[in-house]
Amino acid sequence: MSKTDTSEQQEALGDAGAQLSTAPQEDTAIGGPALGVIGWVRWFWRQLTSMRVALILLFMLSLGAVPGSLIPQNSADELKVRAFKDAHETLTPLYEKLQFFDVYSSVWFSAIYILLFVSLIGCIVPRSWQFVGQLRSRPPGAPRRLDRLPAHTTWRTEAEPEQVRAAALAVLKGRRFRAHPVGNAVAAEKGYLREAGNLAFHVALIVMLVAFAWGQLFKSEGGKLIVEGDGFSNTLTQYDDFKSGSQFGTDELTPFSFTLDSFTGTYQKDGPQRGTPRTFEAAVRYSQGGADKKAVIRVNEPLEVGDSKVYLIAHGYAPVVTVKDGRGKTVFHGAVPLLPIDNNITSTGAIKVMDGYRDKNGKKEQLGFKAFFVPTFAGEGKGTMFSQFPALGFPVMALTGFHGDLRVNSGLPQNVYQLDTTKMKQFKIEEGTGVAQRMLPGETMTLPDGAGSITFEKDIKEWASFQISQQPGNGLALTGAIAAIAGLTGSLFIQRRRVWVRAVRGEDGVTVVEMAGLGRSESAKLPEELGDLALALTAEAPPTAPAPEPAEEPAHGPAEEPAEDPVPSGEADK
Numbered sequence: 211m212s213k214t215d216t217s218e219q220q221e222a223l224g225d226a227g228a229q230l231s232t233a234p235q236e237d238t239a240i241g242g243p244a245l246g247v248i249g250w251v252r253w254f255w256r257q258l259t260s261m262r263v264a265l266i267l268l269f270m271l272s273l274g275a276v277p278g279s280l281i282p283q284n285s286a287d288e289l290k291v292r293a294f295k296d297a298h299e300t301l302t303p304l305y306e307k308l309q310f311f312d313v314y315s316s317v318w319f320s321a322i323y324i325l326l327f328v329s330l331i332g333c334i335v336p337r338s339w340q341f342v343g344q345l346r347s348r349p350p351g352a353p354r355r356l357d358r359l360p361a362h363t364t365w366r367t368e369a370e371p372e373q374v375r376a377a378a379l380a381v382l383k384g385r386r387f388r389a390h391p392v393g394n395a396v397a398a399e400k401g402y403l404r405e406a407g408n409l410a411f412h413v414a415l416i417v418m419l420v421a422f423a424w425g426q427l428f429k430s431e432g433g434k435l436i437v438e439g440d441g442f443s444n445t446l447t448q449y450d451d452f453k454s455g456s457q458f459g460t461d462e463l464t465p466f467s468f469t470l471d472s473f474t475g476t477y478q479k480d481g482p483q484r485g486t487p488r489t490f491e492a493a494v495r496y497s498q499g500g501a502d503k504k505a506v507i508r509v510n511e512p513l514e515v516g517d518s519k520v521y522l523i524a525h526g527y528a529p530v531v532t533v534k535d536g537r538g539k540t541v542f543h544g545a546v547p548l549l550p551i552d553n554n555i556t557s558t559g560a561i562k563v564m565d566g567y568r569d570k571n572g573k574k575e576q577l578g579f580k581a582f583f584v585p586t587f588a589g590e591g592k593g594t595m596f597s598q599f600p601a602l603g604f605p606v607m608a609l610t611g612f613h614g615d616l617r618v619n620s621g622l623p624q625n626v627y628q629l630d631t632t633k634m635k636q637f638k639i640e641e642g643t644g645v646a647q648r649m650l651p652g653e654t655m656t657l658p659d660g661a662g663s664i665t666f667e668k669d670i671k672e673w674a675s676f677q678i679s680q681q682p683g684n685g686l687a688l689t690g691a692i693a694a695i696a697g698l699t700g701s702l703f704i705q706r707r708r709v710w711v712r713a714v715r716g717e718d719g720v721t722v723v724e725m726a727g728l729g730r731s732e733s734a735k736l737p738e739e740l741g742d743l744a745l746a747l748t749a750e751a752p753p754t755a756p757a758p759e760p761a762e763e764p765a766h767g768p769a770e771e772p773a774e775d776p777v778p779s780g781e782a783d784k
Contacts, residue, residue: 258325259332267326268415274322278313281305285312285453314426327419334412341405349399351392352710356726361737363744364724365753371721374713377750378725381743382709395712404730407700410693417690425683430454430463437528437545437673441469444518444678464516464680468496473672475525477600485554485600492522492674507676517680524675526550526557529583529607529651530667533563536660541566541577545671548583549627554597557583560629561609561664562616569613570660576616578629579664580646582608595648607666609655610646611637637661706730709743713751723751 257263282290291311295302309316356362367374375396382389382398389398432452434442442448444467446460454460476489491508498515507513513520528545535541541563548557563577584595586603595608614634618624637657641647647655651668707729716722725747727740 255332258329260329261333264326264329264333264412267322267329271319271322271326274313274319277308277310281310281313283311283313285314323419323423327416330412330416330419334409334416338409341409344405345402348390348392349388349397349708351397352395352712352726356710356712356724359726359728360732361727361740362725363740364722365744365748366716367721367723367748367751368754369721369751371713371715374721374723374747374751375711378711378713378747381746381750382711385743387709394714395710398709398711399707400709401704401706401730403700404704404706405701407697407704410697411701412697414690414694414697418687418694421683421687421690423683424686425455425681427455427457428462428682429680430458431677431679433523433675433677435524435547435673435675436470437547438470438472438671441467442676442678443467449678458680462680464498464518466496466498466515466518468494468513468515468520470494470674473525473674475601475672479599487600490522490525492676494520517682519679519681521677521679522674523677524550526555526673526675527583527585527602527605528671528673529581529605530669530671531561532665532667533561533567533577533662534664535567535662536570539566541662545669545673546581547627547673548581552596553600555585555600556597557581559583559627562618562626562629564616564618567662575613576618576634577662578612578616578631578634580610580612580629602670605651605670606648608646608648609664609666611639611655611657611664613637613661705733705735707736707739709740711747721751723747 282294284291298305305311309318313319353359357364369377371394375391375394378396379389379391382396385400387398387400388402389396391397430452431454432449434448434450436442444463444465446452446463471493473492474489475487475491478484478486478488491506493504493506494513495502495504496513496515497503505513507520507522509522512522526548528547530545531542532540533542542561546559546561548559550557559581561577561579561581567575567577569575582595583605584597584607585601585605586597586599587595587606588598589604595606612629612631612634614631617630617633624630636645638644639647639655639658641655649655649666651666651670654663654665656663707727709725709727712724713721725740725744727736729736
């Protein structure tokens with residue numbers, strides 16, 4: 211279609227083709243006077259609040275989140291960040307300048323976030339007012355030339371024009387059109403939910419941004435490793451690690467406690483998925499407000515207590531050991547959690563005796579043992595000491611003993627699962643390798659020179675690691691996501707369209723009915739719908755009147771036979 215045809219069509223449609231959308235009109239004029247300061251501010255605001263810029267900012271926000279998912283973050287795990295820096299000394303200075311270790315609190319990510327927020331609000335507010343105005347107004351009257359619309363049909367009938375218009379009004383309202391008579395025609399409109407869905411989608415984006423910000427400011431998240439039989443109280447001192455948003459107060463922690471009664475883990479015993487967990491659950495007793503209840507926590511099935519959720523995230527073994535000094539006095543007895551290093555729960559850790567131990571001369575000293583545990587040992591001479599299966603099939607633990615100063619009072623933070631041997635001496639033992647000994651449940655390793663002994667008890671407990679979190683914005687984010695999907699679905703699959711039915715008396719006294727439709731975008735469904743409407747209207751105004759006879763042809767040309775008007779089909783005139 212040429213520019214001339216387009217302009218003629220727009221002129222013919224007039225108000226009938228206007229306001230099918232609440233999108234702001236763009237000024238495409240070229241040239242004009244130079245912009246002043248206020249003009250540039252207005253231009254910048256129009257660009258920022260345009261949907262094109264909003265989509266660009268949304269893409270930039272999703273792109274900016276990529277480093278946060280690929281690079282360890284200080285807000286999530288400082289130990290992983292430290293390990294990453296040690297392994298990538300060349301990239302670390304660049305990543306630090308770009309704030310890649312604190313992506314979500316970085317200046318550039320916050321700038322994109324705030325600009326997107328402002329862009330969406332500046333785009334939605336005027337469109338919402340315009341949409342409300344359209345809802346309060348009535349569909350515009352019919353254009354002069356209905357035959358220029360994309361979908362058009364016409365026929366002649368013996369019915370009176372008033373009768374046709376009344377029937378058309380009833381048919382359109384019966385199809386849930388907003389319809390009203392305008393002059394010699396009936397104007398109708400349908401599909402307002404398309405624009406409502408479009409606005410709902412963008413409002414939902416704002417809701418999700420607010421939920422994300424709210425969650426980051428007021429969230430709390432901590433981890434706790436609990437051995438079977440032990441418990442946890444939701445106070446700050448009970449956590450192994452704890453992180454929270456800048457606006458979160460410790461008095462906002464949900465008051466509750468729970469005890470780990472037992473952990474159950476079963477695994478696939480054969481086939482290509484051998485060792486895959488089949489049962490992975492923790493039975494707990496929890497208390498809130500004095501009422502004791504029982505619950506089972508599974509993966510992706512957290513325990514919900516008030517505003518807090520308790521997730522089961524990891525599992526391992528805690529062998530029970532007993533340490534005695536040279537006089538036979540028990541100086542340590544308890545379960546020692548060990549950390550898995552592979553999928554078969556081969557585990558390592560440290561046993562630390564910090565108080566109560568004295569050597570054979572009565573001098574106070576500290577003991578430490580490096581522990582290496584396998585729940586299912588392959589057997590002597592069958593490869594390295596790594597577990598063959600995650601369940602307790604043939605448990606074996608290797609211990610290496612040290613004595614001296616554990617440096618727990620040095621003032622420096624220390625990992626409870628690692629042993630600092632810088633100020634300790636290693637025991638030389640007669641059995642095993644001379645420095646380490648493999649032990650079965652129930653066996654005892656005797657330390658040299660009357661230093662005492664350590665017993666690997668037959669009781670092997672299990673531990674579970676839990677994450678206790680409060681995410682106040684999750685419900686709001688879920689609501690926003692559902693609303694965004696619903697709004698996007700409506701804006702994609704609902705078409706906003708207008709239909710006009712004009713009925714006038716022709717020069718020969720017969721009623722001429724014209725029906726035409728106009729949609730916001732081209733669609734094959736509009737001619738189909740127009741055909742259905744025309745078919746329904748012909749029940750009240752059937753095309754029974756013959757077409758007027760054509761004017762006589764000149765003498766040198768034969769006259770054509772008069773033809774009846776076709777039954778309206780609803781197809782678009784091309």
